[in-house]
Amino acid sequence: QVQLMESGGGSVQAGGSLRLSCAASGTYYSIYDMGWHRQAPGKQRELVAGIAIGGDINYSDSVKGRFTISGDFGKNIAYLQMNSLKPEDTAVYYCYVDRFGGRSWGPGTQVTVSP
Numbered sequence: 001q002v003q004l005m006e007s008g009g010g011s012v013q014a015g016g017s018l019r020l021s022c023a024a025s026g027t028y029y030s031i032y033d034m035g036w037h038r039q040a041p042g043k044q045r046e047l048v049a050g051i052a053i054g055g056d057i058n059y060s061d062s063v064k065g066r067f068t069i070s071g072d073f074g075k076n077i078a079y080l081q082m083n084s085l086k087p088e089d090t091a092v093y094y095c096y097v098d099r100f101g102g103r104s105w106g107p108g109t110q111v112t113v114s115p
Contacts, residue, residue: 002028004094008080009109016113017083020104024076033098034071034078038091038111048082048093062088065093085113101107 035050049069095106
């Protein structure tokens with residue numbers, strides 16, 4: 001089983017920055033993909049960013065140029081640097097990892113951006 005611990009959420013004003021972290025622990029096969037989804041009230045969960053062990057990175061169009069994902073697959077930690085935050089970025093952000101056993105999710109961390 002793998003457990004994910006997220007940190008770094010909080011409240012900021014528009015234009016501010018936050019950095020999310022996601023650390024995996026437990027006993028599991030190798031992780032080959034990590035990233036974040038988010039879910040705003042009344043909306044479906046959507047992919048924010050993902051990073052693969054081979055280096056491939058993808059972002060949703062809504063965060064390109066503002067968010068940067070990075071990952072350390074040796075330590076199984078992922079980071080999401082969020083700059084130029086907008087009120088529409090307000091959501092619960094969920095970390096995930098993919099391994100040969102399926103996908104696991106973190107409990108989520110709230111990000112609130114005020115105008």
